[in-house]
Amino acid sequence: MLYWALVFLIVAIVAGAFGFGGIASASAGIAQLLFFVFLVLFIVALVARALRGRTP
Template identity: 80%
Template structure:
């Protein structure tokens, strides 16, 4: 999912350079949403691992 966030961020930057405001704005918004979803899933995974503890 982080891969897709980076792809949409790259599309947003390229679109912004060429002056396509609508495409850049939409791609940046999608990248931001995907990044925060990835961040939340990462934190949940770390908490779950901490709660389970180490394997014997």
């Protein structure tokens, strides 16, 4: 998921450089959404692992 966020971020940067404002803003929005979803899932995984403890 982080990979797709980076892909959309790069698309947004390239589209912004060429002057395609609509495509750039849409790609940046998708990249931001995917990044926050990744971040939430990562934090949930860390908390779940901490609560479960170490396995022998």
